[in-house]
Amino acid sequence: MSETFTKAMARNIFYGGAVFFFLLFLGLTFDTMQQLPSRDHRENITDSVVRGKHIWETRNCIGCHTLMGEGAYFAPELGNVYVRRGGPFIKAWIQSQPTGVPGRRQMPNFNLNEQELDDMVAFLKWTSEVNTNKWPPNIEG
């Protein structure tokens, strides 16, 4: 790099750039927060949905599945599973695990009771209704 461009100039670009773009990021975040309520439909987050998210987390479902495309890639996307399969199927599926089919990927049984299964479904239903800009590309997730 040329001699006229000094270390002090480089340092100032670093500090200036970092501060400027962080402030811009905060501004965009502020705007996003204003828009989110109409996109995530938070008015539909019932106690059941809240409990469902807690069950989702404490069973570490994200360690195998993706949810809105984030997580692990070992098992199917679940952000739209409510649309793909429906509530009764989801409950029956969770209860019948593991399949025990030799050589097939296995999902643990979490011994959820009826109430917990309903909460799980409520969480997945709410999730499937978030406006995700038309992602995933198709029903298979």
Add this chain to the structure above:
Amino acid sequence: MQYQSQAVAKPYFIAAIGLFVGQILFGLIMGYQYVVGDFLFPEIPFNVARMVHTNLLIVWLLFGFMGATHYLIPEEAETELFSPKLGLITFWVFLVAGALTIVGYLMVPYATLAAMTGNDLLPTMGREFLEQPLITKVGIVIVVLTFLFNISMTVLKGRKTSISLVLLVGLWGLAIFFLFSFYNPSNLVLDKYFWWWTVHLWVEGVWELILGAMLAFVLIKVTGVDREVIEKWLYVIIAMTLITGIIGTGHHYFWIGTPEYWQWFGSVFSALEPIPFFMMTVFAFNMVNRRRREHPNKAATLWALGTGVMAFLGAGVWGFLHTLAPVNFFTHGTQITAAHGHMAFYGAYVMVNLAMISYAMPMMRGRTANSAAAQTMEMWSFWLMTVSIVFITLFLTAAGILQVWLQRMGTTPMSFMAAQDQIMVFYWLREITGFVFLLGLVLYIWSFFCKKGEAQTAA
């Protein structure tokens, strides 16, 4: 070694390498579960192996960063550490807390672990990479703050170079953005939005400052190029990192419920993120070409050059591949993501740590460089690990392209599990290559015990 207290780095480096081995073993377990689904079920379900694999990775990289800091700061500040004893205490606390957490993952069902460790008080668990129990997270904060206190005090009482300053900004940023891991609202969209403030603003933000500072330090030492030149490069690189990387967070805000305009902000800014990585490559080669001395530690130089190239390939090229919104629409959350994750983490953060260890370990063992035989062995391990990760990335990319094609394109898309069956061959190839990686890692460790030839002691 110029200052006695630099030796505090040694246990950090040894622990880092030990945990690295654990990380790879669990990677191989998962890789096998990808092809033989019921392997080790129900003893170690896939999600448990995955937590162990990724958490060990993060923890050992942190050990590496902390070791590097303890080594580099006294030399930069031209003074002994503020408190070497504190440095050792944080080491042991961190190691014990980390080990207990891993044992917890493996021995106790996750829901029970959550209940035992106060997750109901403040739910933070069960989110990717942030699976640690609340008490572990609090422990991490305490350890990191103690460490930062020790390091900041050392810099305050000594010479303040740009390298130490950048390193400190990076480390403080690491601590601050980790605090978002305690924020877990019941609204999933908000949860995801701020989850990225830890994850993305770490690897594509403040960690790059740490990376840059470590690379600059090693390059000054092995090339003898003027500090002014190296530090100017450092500032330009990290300026570009934050200018592109902060708004670049938007490449994770395409499909999680956030407004459409993030597709523009995220695509444009993250498309520029490869620039600082490219500059790192140019920087490393430039400095080595302009070297003013022939440092006997050829292995360290090789790791430093490798960091530049592989970070650019993994983060820059493989990141760019799927970062534009219209592409990411199809590749989001597929094996393409995993391919990129592997090469980026390896190329940037694994390699810079190994470069630092390669340079500093011989010094701490009372020599300028290891014997020629030991270095040859280490360079073999460099090539084995690096070439394996390239192939792992290529196989996962092939798997990902097929996955997208079968499952997400066309009029009769396959189900997830049906598509997985079709791409099995690539998972086999990945697993086999994983064993070559392990071989490289074993050779790497072996090189520390190589007794052949004379170590070089003349400075």
